[in-house]
Amino acid sequence: MSQRQHLSAEERRERTVETVVTLCSEEEPATLTTGRIAQRMGVTQGALFRHFPNKDAIWAAVVxxxxxxxxxxxxxxxEGVDDPLAALEAMFLAHAAFIAEHPGVPRLLMGQLQHPRPTPASRMVRSLLARYRRRLLELLEEAERRRQLRPELELDVAATQFIGTLQGLVVQSLIADDVTRIGERAPAAFDLYQHGIRAAGGDA
Incomplete structure (x- = not known):
């Protein structure tokens, strides 16, 4: 108990974020209450709200x-991967590994996007997707310059499909109730993706 009492404000905020991420892997994020978060942390709701003004602020910190x-x-x-298609694969596998480590994250993000009204957290999710998409387009543009992609390929569609392939893996894993194994399925999924964008005669 004394250890909890001596946590700094920043440490308390970090612990709250960790708790929410963990709870989202066990429960439906949409029904997760501040009372449940406080209970898991072993504090009162009042103590929780000393570090966050409201529930929206908690979700924003988590996102x-x-x-x-x-x-x-x-x-x-x-970083340091010269070939843009190899860099895309490294990103895909790293993202899948992150999801496997934090299985509640996909449900958390999708829940925010489905929120009936704009919130700080939902805006941050959209900002994340925009940043991610820009990075994908940078790599796809470099691959295009190197003539690694099909000539008629629309890069915007290719970026969308990269994200969609990851989302497909997530949905399948959620249906199977086994998100932790998404990393095992990721290499084959990326292989299918790259066959759809790579120039004919390119290396597999």
Missing amino acids: AWVSDQVMARVAAAA
Whole structure:
């Protein structure tokens, strides 16, 4: 108990984010209450709201953490990889590995996008998708310059399909109730994706 009492405000916020991410892997995010979050943390709701003004602020902090983690993971995976298609594959696998480690994240993000009204968290999810998409387009444009892609390929569609392939894996894993194995399925999924965009005669 004394350890919890001596946590700094920033440490308390970080612990709240970690708790929400964990709970989203166990429960439906849409029905997750601040009372449930506080209960898991072993604090009162009053203590929770000393660090967050409201529930929206909690969700915004969680999405901010997810955004930072995802972008850092995919950037690190692609760093130093000269071939743009190999960099795309590294990003795809790194993203899948992150989801396997944090199985509640896909449901959390999808739940925010389905929110009936705009919230700070839902806007942040859309911002994450826009940043991610820009990075994909940079790599696809470089692959196009190197003539690695089919001549008629629409890069915007290719970027959308990259994200869609990941989302398809997530949905299949959610249906099977086994998100942790998404990393095992990711290489084959990316192989199918790249066959759809690669120039004829290119290396597999």
